[in-house]
Amino acid sequence: MTTATLDAPSQARPAKQKVILCEGNEAAALGVALARPDMVAVYPITPQSSLVEHVAKLIADGRMDADIVDAEGEHSVLSVLQGGALAGARTYTATCGPGLAFMFEPYFRTSGMRLPIVMTIVTRDGITPQSVWGGHQDAMTVREVGWVQVYCETVQEVLDTTVMAFKIAEHHDVMLPVNVCLDGNYLSYGTSRVELPEQAEVDAFMGVKDVNWHVALDPLRPMAVDPLTGGSGGKGPSSFVRYRKGQCRGMQNSLRVIEEVHQEWAQRFGRNFAPLVEEYRLDGADYAIMTLGSMTGAAKDAIDEARDAGKRVGLIKLKTFSPFPVEALLKSLRKVRALGVVDRSVGFRWNCGPMYQETMGALYRLARESGSILPSMSFIGGLAGADITVGHFHRVIEATEKLLTGSAPTEPVWLNEKD
């Protein structure tokens, strides 16, 4: 199992931070409580269930003041929250896999209505072949629907990012829903030491809540929300384009806001997470491997061992996957001459991992810039709860190293194929 590693504290931290031991799902629930949402809607699904149980218990114990709606399915879960958000509520839920698939209709709509709903995806593979175990296939499947999606590496990052997600979502330059993705099984049930910020400190960080200033269903300021738009006549095309372009602008703005919010978090709470792209031992590296989520812990161990063995290899981790942080990624890619990308899901259309597919777009930018093509390849591992071990990452490192001298394979490498 991947070991969750805590970042070393880099700054003087505020005095009052309680240290507890908890699993990722509970850390998410604690982060939600700290962000003080008005409304939480829940529907259980493995491996998310203990998260909503923790939320329900926090509310029942009076440690969290939110209206909890036990909806009859994920579709209504998100719909209830849309209503709440349009009435001014800060809202939260969590789901995964089949639940995410079922809520797709309102899910697509949430970003279109610019509702700053925060939803944890406790990532799960599937839907078929049937599996209840972790994998990024669910979150990757909905990556093109206008939600901001960030992936956590550790249990501490889950808690901290959950709080930050509300601030990112509600930022006036963003006004978009945010998925905090945490790996099913590995982070959801992985227990770790966690520092718990003080509520007052978090309140100061969050500032004044203002979630429906731009779109509201409120008799005090009546408006028609989401009228029919588009068509080929009149103001149709231009008004539709205006909406869509606004969404795209919000997505692009979020890259800056994610960085700002992470900086402020680091200043207030002393924990520094790379907001978009993290580099690990990349300086002086000839080639790099690229990771996402909790697998990064094992990958860093493998990098350490490889470096000790004299290999000039480094690591690039994405935290923010949507919007794709191409500029930040290019800064890292410019430092290396070969790249191996490890995905925890598949991209059916391109016969490779989805992150690899997205990275190819960045590599095209790089090629235009440098005049040469950076050799790269795709690895797919950790599907449906399979472990990506340090040993697997050594295979990744070796295969990527060969790109420096040989040609790149067109087929992906399936890491757990013979496990």
Place this chain on the structure above:
Amino acid sequence: MGRGYNTIAFDAAKCDGCGDCMTACATVKTGTDDKARSRIQIVGSESDGFELALCRQCGDPKCVTVCPAAALTKNYDTGVIEWNAAKCVDCLLCTIGCTYAGIALDAGVGHVAKCDMCYASPAGAPACVPACPHDALTYITTSRIYNEVGDWEDLFAPGLAGCQGCNTELLMRHTLRRVGPDTVLATPPGCVPGMGSVGFNGTTGTKIPVFHPLLTNTAAMLAGIKRQYKRVGREITALAIAGDGGASDVGFQSLSGAAERNEQILFMVVDNEGYMNTGMQRSSCTPYGAWTSTTPVGKGSGGMPAQGKTQDAKNLPLIMVNHRCEYVATASTAYMEDLYDKLDKAIQASKRGFAYLHVYSPCTTGWRFPTDQNMEVARKAVETNFVMLWEYTRATACTSRGRSMIRCRSRSI
């Protein structure tokens, strides 16, 4: 704004000419049982149909204008044209003025006589109406709604784009006036937003907060809205005006979930028996045998002719009863007083929990009947028991007000 008045309505199809109304009138007005002296006169025959001579209490009465003695006056509070015996000079000019023989000589006393709606009687209501054994006469007091609601702000702009003869615009306007401006209105995809409730490219016909939920999540979205306002201590009505398809089919899960949680919502379903806005496709509320564009009538295959829908309609209001909602009722725009009564109860119930109102709404376009017949078709649907008007509360269970059914008359050859 003008006033509406109570009136006596006559349904010739229900009348069998028994004359009980005339006897009742003569008794009250003349102290005799002489039908000839009744202010209401039933004429005609079984073979040609029965007709009525009765004062229509005209808005611009000619009997009044021709009277040289000012013995006749229109009372603008009651609407009744009053005759003053002390001023009358028995010239009978009023009988020349009247087109309908609503004022005529009472030969028994040598003066004219006319209906005064029994306003001055202890009952304050016409004696003829309850005397009719067949409900051919109805005392219509719906004017109360017009007089009361007419002064309230219409919360939809003029010119909603409904089909010709559609009654849903009427339903929307009445409902919104009653519910009032402190409302958030959900109009899921269908005829209601098709009329422009939410609007198109920045224009809207609605003066209150309004939105398109998805066809599937109306009740869930309203639940979120209502809960948040409740949380911050603001009183609003969360109102849905939805079609039968979205409610009974694809939106049923969220409807059922919200009802089971007893969310404080007023959910109105306008049942036109199918997906009329998209071109008359079958829904689970389409009744047995009905033609729709997806259950067409044709010669079929394998010797089995296609004869429209081959299943009964889902009884959605009864299913809602089984959620033990705060209030469930069925209503019809042909019975506006009943509808208003139920709407009032539903509004009150929605402050406590889930209130469900199912309104039967004939569709001129989809059912293909003449556009001036909507109310008549709606009325006939109730009179023939094709649909039933009832209400449910937890205290009373299902109850229905007695309403006589249409009489099928057999004719001898």
Place this chain on the structure above:
Amino acid sequence: MATGIKPNMAYLEGQVSGPDKGVEHDRGILVSDTMQTSVANVWAAGDCAQAKGFFTEARVINSILPDATEQGRIAGMAMAGDPGLKKYPGGMSLNTYHFFGRHAISVGSSAVPEGAEVVTRFDEASGRYLKAIFLGGRLLGIYGVNEFFDAGVMCQLILRRVDLSAVRERFLANPMAVGRELMSKLWR
């Protein structure tokens, strides 16, 4: 006993009759079917007006109260430019009387044009008398003594030119009931 009304035209004497020269008049003031006189912005209605008759294009003085109120209404609406104005259909004789214990009603024209048919019935015992004049199934006039029918209803049957061919016999037997029945049907 006296009949008839003669308008006093003396105050118009000395005027030169004709367009732009004064108010055109004959036995009464001549008016159009919107009660306008020959002079712009001057209307006349009631006993003084000589307007078209229902049965004839010739202008007649029909000095009865129902016509006067109707003409007054038309003149008022015309003055106000009311878009709901309907033209004067023409005057018709109408009357009800109580004389010597008898009740008499007369509606319409007593003239019998070519092709018209006169039906009378008289019951000596009761003193009931009825006379009706038909032309092509339509009523032109109806008269009754001690025959109780509704003058207003008969007036409308004539004005609306209701075809009575199908109900003629029933109508003659009981004009009150059948007349009421017809108007009730027309109303619905």
